[in-house]
Amino acid sequence: MATTTKKSGFTSAGSKVSYQPEQKFDNKKMRHYMEGKTFVLHCHHYATLFTQLACDARDLGGTELLTEASCETFYEVLCDYFKKHKVSDTTDRIAIAEQYYGYVGMGTIEFNFGDKEGFAVMEHSHIDEGWKKKWGQKEEPVNFIGIGYIQAAWGAVFNKKPETCNVEETQSIVCGSSNSRFTINW
Amino acid sequence: MAIDRSQVISQLSQIKIKGDSNGMVPAFGVLVQQLPANFWNSFSEKILDAAGDALYDDAEGLLENAAAECGYHTGYGIITSEEFNSVVGPMIENKPEDILHGAYGVFTAWGWANAEITELVPGEKMVVRAYDYYESDVKNPKKPFAYMIRGVSRAFMDLAYSDPYPKGFGKFKCEQTKAIEKGDKYGEFVVTKA
Numbered sequence: 001m002a003t004t005t006k007k008s009g010f011t012s013a014g015s016k017v018s019y020q021p022e023q024k025f026d027n028k029k030m031r032h033y034m035e036g037k038t039f040v041l042h043c044h045h046y047a048t049l050f051t052q053l054a055c056d057a058r059d060l061g062g063t064e065l066l067t068e069a070s071c072e073t074f075y076e077v078l079c080d081y082f083k084k085h086k087v088s089d090t091t092d093r094i095a096i097a098e099q100y101y102g103y104v105g106m107g108t109i110e111f112n113f114g115d116k117e118g119f120a121v122m123e124h125s126h127i128d129e130g131w132k133k134k135w136g137q138k139e140e141p142v143n144f145i146g147i148g149y150i151q152a153a154w155g156a157v158f159n160k161k162p163e164t165c166n167v168e169e170t171q172s173i174v175c176g177s178s179n180s181r182f183t184i185n186w
Numbered sequence: 187m188a189i190d191r192s193q194v195i196s197q198l199s200q201i202k203i204k205g206d207s208n209g210m211v212p213a214f215g216v217l218v219q220q221l222p223a224n225f226w227n228s229f230s231e232k233i234l235d236a237a238g239d240a241l242y243d244d245a246e247g248l249l250e251n252a253a254a255e256c257g258y259h260t261g262y263g264i265i266t267s268e269e270f271n272s273v274v275g276p277m278i279e280n281k282p283e284d285i286l287h288g289a290y291g292v293f294t295a296w297g298w299a300n301a302e303i304t305e306l307v308p309g310e311k312m313v314v315r316a317y318d319y320y321e322s323d324v325k326n327p328k329k330p331f332a333y334m335i336r337g338v339s340r341a342f343m344d345l346a347y348s349d350p351y352p353k354g355f356g357k358f359k360c361e362q363t364k365a366i367e368k369g370d371k372y373g374e375f376v377v378t379k380a
Contacts, residue, residue: 030300049252069229102209105219
């Protein structure tokens, strides 16, 4: 659980839903599916090297492109899940968005959405801890995939265009903090 | 060949992974995550588009290298894991060739690609054929797009024939000679010494 003072707002508190995806292996195509979408296992080397590539290509908009790919992908994942499983309650949607992140191994995340702004806290982060494991601490935040996920979650939870919310990482595990924090504005 | 590929795939494809109470998956000596394949394809397409003609080759190299490092480290974790040893271990007669064949069984079982070795000259050359792979989902790429298979394949040859882990990385190279995403019936990957 995130050790943070919660403002009043929409959170997952009180929700009783549980993220339970349908998973299957197609032994003809040899593909794994989660909720009908092909998924693959990869390691922190792969994820952090993609992130490093995005950083190296910053002049080409690399970090924004990584966030964009994340946002587009996870927005579809969450919207499809909400639709298929008839998850319409805001609290439940936030709970699913939090649980999905941990289920797929990206860490823990807690959301708190107010009227015009909100925040998210990660006590654990695959990207940050993977980066530290591979290269050690870094002065700047690197969780561009996480930023995209937060945009996607906000958009899916509130039926908004995800790219219309601005997310900024203000504190990072990769920089030595005990958790990562993100501000969300729309 | 001693490796029963269908048995390896049948058993190892059933392994289900999910995050622990910290939302993390520490396994095979690395941190693992399971994301939609579309995410990886999407970023690869976007960064190659942004790179343009001038930087296209550089971007390709970095995408392939990400997979190679992944394949080298995670591959080592896999072939030294309890799961691998319990399923593939009893089938191994010739090292490291049978380990390589077994590794492609895992490669397939985990959904990276339906791929197998079709030619192997120990220490010199390996040809891999992939009948389906998620990178082939990309529509109309400018060039063959299976950077993940390319990188992982050369990394597997490093694990088999280069200096012992972790000092043997980068001694092989891989060329994709056929591509489903370019209209071929299967993908083909030729690994030779760098």
